[in-house]
Structure formats: C-alpha cells, structure tokens
Amino acid sequence: RAASAATAAAFDFPELAAGIDEHLHVAEGYAAQPLLRWGDPLFADAPAFDPRRQNAAAQERQFGYNNDFVGFIPLDAAGQRGLLVVNHEYTNAELMFPGLNAVDRKGVIAALSPDQVAVEMAAHGGSVVEIVREAEGWRPVVGSLYTRRITATTPIDLTGPAAGHPRLVTEADPSGRRVLGMINNCSGGVTPWGTWLSGEENINYYFAGALPDAHPEAGNAKAMGMGSLQYAWSRFHPRFDLAQVPNEANRFGWVVEIDPFDPASAPKKRTALGRFKHEGAAGARALDGRYVVYLGDDERFQHVYRFVSDGRVQPERGGNADLLDSGTLSVARFAPDGTGRWLPLVHGRDKLNAENGFASQADVLIETRRAAKLMGATPMDRPEDIEANPRTGRVYVMLTNNGKRTAAQEEPANPRGPNAFGHVIEIAPDGTDHGAETFRWEVLVRCGDPSKPEVRASFSALTTENGWFGMPDNCAFDGRGRLWIATDGNNRRATGRADGIWAVETEGPRRGTARHFLRVPVGAEMCGPCFTPDDETFFVAVQHPGEPDEEGALGSYEMPSTRWPDFSPDLPPRPSVVAVTRKGGGRIA
Ligand code: FEO
Ligand code: CA
Ligand code: CA
Ligand code: CA
Numbered sequence: 001r002a003a004s005a006a007t008a009a010a011f012d013f014p015e016l017a018a019g020i021d022e023h024l025h026v027a028e029g030y031a032a033q034p035l036l037r038w039g040d041p042l043f044a045d046a047p048a049f050d051p052r053r054q055n056a057a058a059q060e061r062q063f064g065y066n067n068d069f070v071g072f073i074p075l076d077a078a079g080q081r082g083l084l085v086v087n088h089e090y091t092n093a094e095l096m097f098p099g100l101n102a103v104d105r106k107g108v109i110a111a112l113s114p115d116q117v118a119v120e121m122a123a124h125g126g127s128v129v130e131i132v133r134e135a136e137g138w139r140p141v142v143g144s145l146y147t148r149r150i151t152a153t154t155p156i157d158l159t160g161p162a163a164g165h166p167r168l169v170t171e172a173d174p175s176g177r178r179v180l181g182m183i184n185n186c187s188g189g190v191t192p193w194g195t196w197l198s199g200e201e202n203i204n205y206y207f208a209g210a211l212p213d214a215h216p217e218a219g220n221a222k223a224m225g226m227g228s229l230q231y232a233w234s235r236f237h238p239r240f241d242l243a244q245v246p247n248e249a250n251r252f253g254w255v256v257e258i259d260p261f262d263p264a265s266a267p268k269k270r271t272a273l274g275r276f277k278h279e280g281a282a283g284a285r286a287l288d289g290r291y292v293v294y295l296g297d298d299e300r301f302q303h304v305y306r307f308v309s310d311g312r313v314q315p316e317r318g319g320n321a322d323l324l325d326s327g328t329l330s331v332a333r334f335a336p337d338g339t340g341r342w343l344p345l346v347h348g349r350d351k352l353n354a355e356n357g358f359a360s361q362a363d364v365l366i367e368t369r370r371a372a373k374l375m376g377a378t379p380m381d382r383p384e385d386i387e388a389n390p391r392t393g394r395v396y397v398m399l400t401n402n403g404k405r406t407a408a409q410e411e412p413a414n415p416r417g418p419n420a421f422g423h424v425i426e427i428a429p430d431g432t433d434h435g436a437e438t439f440r441w442e443v444l445v446r447c448g449d450p451s452k453p454e455v456r457a458s459f460s461a462l463t464t465e466n467g468w469f470g471m472p473d474n475c476a477f478d479g480r481g482r483l484w485i486a487t488d489g490n491n492r493r494a495t496g497r498a499d500g501i502w503a504v505e506t507e508g509p510r511r512g513t514a515r516h517f518l519r520v521p522v523g524a525e526m527c528g529p530c531f532t533p534d535d536e537t538f539f540v541a542v543q544h545p546g547e548p549d550e551e552g553a554l555g556s557y558e559m560p561s562t563r564w565p566d567f568s569p570d571l572p573p574r575p576s577v578v579a580v581t582r583k584g585g586g587r588i589a
Helices: 105-111 114-123 218-223 361-366 368-375
Strands: 030-037 067-074 081-088 125-134 137-140 148-150 155-159 178-180 185-190 196-200 255-258 268-270 283-285 290-296 300-302 304-312 327-334 339-344 383-388 395-399 423-429 438-446 472-477 483-487 500-504 514-519 525-531 537-543 576-582
Touching: 030 081, 030 125, 030 137, 030 514, 067 196, 067 537, 067 576, 081 185, 081 196, 125 196, 137 576, 218 368, 290 383, 290 395, 327 368, 361 368, 395 472, 472 525, 483 525, 500 525
Parallel strands: 067 185, 067 525, 155 268, 383 472
Antiparallel strands: 030 576, 067 081, 081 125, 125 137, 125 148, 155 178, 185 196, 196 255, 255 268, 283 290, 290 304, 304 327, 327 339, 339 438, 383 395, 395 423, 423 438, 472 483, 483 500, 500 514, 525 537, 537 576
8 A cells, every 4th residue: 555654544454334233243354252251150160150040159250240341461471361350340130130120220229139139249349360362262261260259248458548537437347447349340450560450430329328418428428429329239238328327438439459369368449549430540650650540530520630659660569569558649620721730639738628628638538529629620521541552651531421511611621512422632741751740631532423513523534434433431552552442322322323442543644533443232332442462352341231222221131132142042141351353363453
C-alpha cells in the first residue's frame, strides 16, 4: 500500500459490521474462544456446573458471575502461562435461577431464598485463575496452587489512614480493621509489583434501611446513593441493613489490593485511595518513581481522582507491601481553557477541617465525595476507566454518559447536555510526569452517530458507519500504545448496535478515527479488555449476556435474549471471559 507513514492507520484489521444478534462476532481473521464461563470449576474438587442445583458451596469453587475487569500477570518470560485476575461485579438473579417469574426488582428481592442469596454472595468478588497457552489455545489450569475465589464473605483487611477509625467499627468487628467481603467490583488494575487492584463500585444497591436525618451517617449514606436497593441480602444478613448496622456501609466503596501469588493472604482495602463508587484503578509511575493510580467515580456529576504514593516503587515485590497505604489523593479540576489541576484532599488544608465536619484524614477519605465537592472539583459525566498510554504518557478518561446534564450545564470538559453517548478526555500531564500537579487536557472524541447533526459527535471523517460507538466504559492499551475501547449501553434503541470493542486512533491525521473490532451478544456489555505482553491474545469479558434489549426490563432464566455461549436449551446464558487471537498466530493488528 502507498499510504505514507503520516497517514497510515495504526490498525489494519478488517472492520467488523456493527449490529446486534445472539452471537459474539469478531473481525475476520480472528478467533474468539470462551475461556472461563460462570460456573466453570476452578478447583480440583469443584463440582461441574448444574444451574438447576446451584448452591453456595459449589459456587465458591467455581468461576463467579458478571466478569468485569480482567488482568493478566505472566508466569513465564514467553507469556504462555499466567494468572488471570477477574472481577465478578454483580449477579443477575433473574437469569441465574429458574422459576423466579418476578416482574420487577422488588419482586426478585422478595422471591429469593436464603440459599439463593448465598449463591449470589459466592458469585460476587473475584477469581484468580492460572491459564496456559497450548496448541489448541488457552485453557485454565484447574486446581492450580494459585487458584482463588474471593467472595462477599472473604475476610479482608482495612488498611491505611481510615483503618480502625470508629466510623469503621461494628459490633462484629470492634477493631474496624476487618470486613467480610468485597462487592460490586467493577474495573481495576495490575501493579508493577504483581498485585491486583479491584474497585468497589455501586455498593448502595446492597444496603437496605434508611437513617433518620439526624443520624451522623445520614449525609454520608445519601452522598453514596443509599436507598436504591437491588439485592435481598439484608433480609438474611442484618449487616446490610443500615438501620441495624449503620457503619457497615463505610467498610465498602474502597479499592482492594490482592496478592494473587499468595492465595492465603488477606486482601486489603486501601483506604488511602478514597471511598466512592470506584470504577478502575490503573496506574503509572511518576518520574521520581512514586506510584500513581488514576481513579474514576462512576456516577453522574462525580469526579476524576488521582492517588500518588509517598514512597517509590521498589524493585522487590515485598518492598511494595504497604506502598498504597500512604500518599496523596487528589481530585481533578478541568479549567475551561484546557489546563487542569489536581486538588489535594488533605485534612487541614483549605476547607477540609473540623468546621466542615472533617476531624481527620479518615473523615476526608470516608466522605471523599463531599471533600471533592468542597474543594471545587469538576463534576463529570460518569467517569469510568482511566488509563495511561505507556508509550506517550497521555491519560485517557472514559466518560460514559450523563442524561441529567442540562444544556445550561454544558462546559468545555462536559460539552453536551444531555450527554447521551459519552466522550473521551485526553490528559497530558505537565512535563509528561504523572506526579505533576498540573496538566493540559482536551476532548479526544464526543461519541455517538456522526451522521446525526443533533448528536454533535466528533469522530474523524474517516470513521465508517460501523466505526462509531456510544458509551465508552473500559479501555486498554496494547504494547504499541494503541487505544482499544469497550462500551456499555449500546443496544437496538440507543445506537442500533451491540456493545463491543472499538479501536481508536490517538495520533496523527487519523486521530479520532474509530474502527469496530468485536461485538457482544444481545443484552451484554463489554468489559475487561486486556492484552498479553506479546499482543497475541486480547482477553475480553462478556458481562450479563441475555438481559433484555431494553432499559429497565428484567430478563428471565426461562426466556433469555440469548443463550450464549453454550446455546444449550438446558443452560442459561453465561457471562464469560473470551480469548481473542489471530488465526494463524501473530499480534492483534
Ligand atoms: Fe460497573 Fe461503572 O461500571
Ligand atoms: Ca458493568
Ligand atoms: Ca464499568
Ligand atoms: Ca458502565
């Protein structure tokens, strides 16, 4: 081909046709192999998946539900063996259990039995799975010494400045340092020292009970969205009832650090990284070697955060055991002129004092959202994943949408009200230093259909009718620093296409050009994109396949919108991690 270097596309896979049906589709020349499905046995003694007899003891030994974040940690130099670390964000009871026949969420909550709730709790959390690449493809090593399930009942330490604070103490845990379980773990990150960071997101769905206005935790509960119950757990476990155990909710909403090399180690909720609806926790190194974690708070009008450790990353794994327990959490202000600043959330500085109800750094961290608003952070359109390009040092923020932003609330960093399709912001840290206090930013792309002027999308003119997308959510960079975006919210009505993966050019004259690579079955969203270090395998997570293709409607076990990936009348649809490779081998192009 005659294209010059300046105009050459970074991507040259044949573009996939956008659309929506029961199947997963990937660009021609690529293969997509379901690698881990809900219910797959992980331990040698794990029973085979039997959805009509599912129970908590089996589920604790099997792959969990609704795989979201996926991280790959190589175990050999060639990258043919590694640990896959996977978040299990939530459960869809109506798709998991036969015969619920409930028409709405309240009906599901009322119908669930204690045993079914125990299955749900065991299907939450995360999995560590050793995988190997063989001639036929990747396979899980059932019974590997690394195998681990973390659930909603696993003992987890609370560490850092808020650990042990009276607001984290309950009758069951007078120390305020040990909580049972992690829940709604959405996206995450893998650290250079080989641990897994996992963000607890919509914790409000699990807590019943209202607090009286005069209760000291009432404002905090409201700020976290309590009062929108989606789960039955509080019917059988009083700790999920705010009226009975008001402090229990303060023990959720953190970033959890897990050592996948030591299955006996207690995971750690790192309170220094703040408490809010955590999406991801991808990181990068500051020029001086401190570790930086970028953090999104996924709710309308919430914020973009950054944590910078006090210490530097050490070459030995053990040297980083407590690195994330001390450092500075900051929140972003995006000025209209394209500059920006990280505002430190440090007790005693500016308004973060006793007069405003912050007696200590623990208070600042437990009520991070209130602290951020007091400091003048920019309210954003649902910040999801944030990832740094390892090649350029520029940072990309997925802003998924915001139907509640009004035209009067339009401003340069959130330029559409309402924002139905989301946008991507590119941040250039000053001095290409992730530790710098200031940055420049611009909108990389406003998402949505470019053929509709009223949408005000801004994909490049080279983007085809298959190449545009809405609702960016997760993202990943491959080894060449190319950006791949996963979406959540495309469907027949919203965009006439399924969620999936789009590759997006960030450099040169093709900047802002998107190209369609993969799409998920109806009802699913696309999560977890992650490359092996050789770029030969692209892991993607298909979440909640089989939901109805309309907002708010409930699916059912008996009549799911798809039975992917098994397509057996005896099996429900199953959330699964899929390994994508190039037919005949080679890098994903
Ligand atoms: Fe769990 Fe923000 O998606
Ligand atoms: Ca999700
Ligand atoms: Ca997400
Ligand atoms: Ca989402």
